[in-house]
Amino acid sequence: MTADHLHNPVLPGCHPDPTVVRVGQEYYLATSTFEWFPAVPVHRSTDLVHWEPAGHLLNSRDTADLRGVADSAGVWAPSLSHHGGRFWLVYSLVRTVGSPYKDVDNYLITADSIEGPWSEPVFLNSSGFDPSLFHDEDGRHWLVNLRWDHRPGRPSFAGIVLQEYDPGARALAGEPVLLLRHDELIEGPNLYRRDGWYYLMLAEGGTGWNHGILMARSRALTGPYELDPAGSLLTTRDDPGAPLLKAGHGELVSTPDGEWYLAHLASRPVATPEGPRCVLGRETCIQRVQWTGDGWLRLAHGDNRPRLSVPAPRAARTGAGSGASPSASASGGGRDGGRDHCDDFDAPVLGPRWSSLRVPADPSWLSLTERPGWLRLRGRQSPHSLFDQSLVAQRLTSVHCRATTVLDFRPTRFDQQAGLICWYDTTTHYYLRVTHCEERGRVLGLAVSDDGAYAEPADCELPVEDWPLLHLRADFDGAALRLSASPDGTEWTRVGPVLDASKLSDDYGDRLRFTGAFVGVCAQDLGGTRRAADFDRFTLTPL
Incomplete structure (x- = not known):
């Protein structure tokens, strides 16, 4: 050659x-x-x-x-x-x-x-x-x-x-x-x-x-x-x-x-x-x-x-x-x-494109064998933690791409959540996640950390109690980021407004920042019961 x-x-x-x-x-x-x-x-x-x-x-x-x-x-x-x-x-x-x-x-x-x-x-x-x-x-x-x-x-x-x-x-x-x-x-x-x-x-x-x-x-x-x-x-x-x-x-x-x-x-x-x-x-x-x-x-x-x-x-x-x-x-x-990257989670260990935050991926919080063909994450600390997060992600290599995953997760409390995360660091990220609401049951919504300011926009919340699985999607298009969800992977619903993807960069905010954007999946259980979230497939597709 x-x-x-x-x-x-x-x-x-x-x-x-x-x-x-x-x-x-x-x-x-x-x-x-x-x-x-x-x-x-x-x-x-x-x-x-x-x-x-x-x-x-x-x-x-x-x-x-x-x-x-x-x-x-x-x-x-x-x-x-x-x-x-x-x-x-x-x-x-x-x-x-x-x-x-x-x-x-x-x-x-x-x-x-x-x-x-x-x-x-x-x-x-x-x-x-x-x-x-x-x-x-x-x-x-x-x-x-x-x-x-x-x-x-x-x-x-x-x-x-x-x-x-x-x-x-x-x-x-x-x-x-x-x-x-x-x-x-x-x-x-x-x-x-x-x-x-x-x-x-x-x-x-x-x-x-x-x-x-x-x-x-x-x-x-x-x-x-x-x-x-x-x-x-x-x-x-x-x-x-x-x-x-x-x-x-x-x-x-x-x-x-x-x-x-x-x-x-x-x-x-x-x-x-x-x-x-x-x-x-x-x-x-x-x-x-x-x-x-x-x-x-x-x-x-x-x-x-x-x-x-x-x-x-x-x-x-x-x-x-x-x-x-x-x-x-x-x-x-x-x-x-220019190429699709799809992980069906059929291998016994994560591939080389995956990274975890601050700690190695070990069986205490991540498994590819407990439910074959699925990635199981046991919820741990919050997305703001510098210690023990259950989060794995891949480097974003194009600003024109689509990230998708399929989630099976049944939270029973508001402090349990899991989903698709578009990540810069603990202070700045967009999180399309499923959690539990006492009044509405299982809900899908958006959590935003913007240079340290945290918000959960109430008008972005969707009831998903009867969804068999949760198909989650993030579309990157230059400085624009659109999040959406589907019960079957065919009919999609936008979740939240068009977001500013450029905030996921070294050049946003007042802190020293060096790492570039990542996209991945994560799970939290702030009550310490380590509720499991299962992910079937993760795909990065060029647009």
């Missing part, structure tokens, strides 16, 4: 902070997951064009204890490398956001294979986030990360620091060395060595509209580092009409033929009267890059704007690569919104 071009984003939906490494003929790409579990999905490719899921790198609470972490905290900016026949993954576990503090711990795990088993986590430091490991030619290992400064009146992004890692002691050694400070906000450091230079790749300008990538270099590992005189390698800060905005935070990878590519994040906005909003969050894109005669890195197409279509590696164009087939690909080369 040949491919002339790759199409961005190669991983649509919430796949930010990409880290990429090549081992032989295979590429591995992993991304941030924040409060979602399992953490750090990894994808595999042989051509950089087609990608298929290869599991998750943090699968247990021993490697990522996320109970109680704030919205958009959790696992930040993993960095994957390969050295000495082993994979190395460093990652941040952030527990606090939106305050002067971050309360962050950085960890290292290793494995002989991307499938694991992975080692027990090694604690590295807590000085800041975005760690990465650099394996130098002399066999020494170096950790770089952002240093965070909580003090009033001082820059919070206090520079990039370097410290040696001693694998024998399983700990950092010596004192950290400050590599670089900059007037612009810098983070996401990655070190490379080429032609006698040490190159420091940096994310700059924050993760919003001002985002970019900046390069610096030095003849010595510890500096001093000189910034690229041409400025940002990649950015769209001065091109608000670009199809890929917020471009930044990247890592480099080379092909077996010596070509260079840059994996980075970017967002595709939806137009609203309040301005652009990125419902799909920050997605993974890839650009072709090349080194100049004077040793600086540039995008191969000649400017610093990301492109939607990029020439594929030489091996992919000539058929030497054998990338994953588009039907098996997680992204379809950036066209994930």
Whole structure:
């Protein structure tokens, strides 16, 4: 199979902070997951064009204890490398956001294979986030990360620091060395060595509209580092009409033929009267890059704007690569919104597209075997809880799609509910749910959390006591979201007004928000009896 071009984003939906490494003929790409579990999905490719899921790198609470972490905290900016026949993954576990503090711990795990088993986590430091490991030619290992400064009146992004890692002691050694400070906000450091230079790749300008990538270099590992005189390698800060905005935070990878590519994040906005909003969050894109005669890195197409279509590696164009087939690909080369994704819940475990909030899916609250062909959720805490929710969801990969499910649920109290949820975080979501009303019996209605303001519009409520099953549907159309329900899947009734889907985005509200929109199913039982809700099928269909 040949491919002339790759199409961005190669991983649509919430796949930010990409880290990429090549081992032989295979590429591995992993991304941030924040409060979602399992953490750090990894994808595999042989051509950089087609990608298929290869599991998750943090699968247990021993490697990522996320109970109680704030919205958009959790696992930040993993960095994957390969050295000495082993994979190395460093990652941040952030527990606090939106305050002067971050309360962050950085960890290292290793494995002989991307499938694991992975080692027990090694604690590295807590000085800041975005760690990465650099394996130098002399066999020494170096950790770089952002240093965070909580003090009033001082820059919070206090520079990039370097410290040696001693694998024998399983700990950092010596004192950290400050590599670089900059007037612009810098983070996401990655070190490379080429032609006698040490190159420091940096994310700059924050993760919003001002985002970019900046390069610096030095003849010595510890500096001093000189910034690229041409400025940002990649950015769209001065091109608000670009199809890929917020471009930044990247890592480099080379092909077996010596070509260079840059994996980075970017967002595709939806137009609203309040301005652009990125419902799909920050997605993974890839650009072709090349080194100049004077040793600086540039995008191969000649400017610093990301492109939607990029020439594929030489091996992919000539058929030497054998990338994953588009039907098996997680992204379809950036066209994930073009195919149906249906889960009939016939497998004994959830598929790789599903994520749960903060805790692993375990038999105490989720089962695919108690009622074969159905997903059973036992109700637990409310949608505002940071601890034990019974909620599973999938990343939204297109703003023009339909989510449907079939629910069998018989609540007996007002504090029992279940249904279809369109989710950003605990403060912002739309919930089409079934519950019990003392006067009317079983009812279907809408619960809205709008940047922390909670409402249950009474005029949206439908009596559904005699419905045998509850077919639930959410239609996304750009910034518009329409919810509806049916007793048989043929005659549908609208529930509530047209909702503002753009609120399910990083760009809405006053809080720091990083995760993009998800859609899924959930159940609550605030009385603690764990009332079961059964779901038959979940489908995401392009519109």
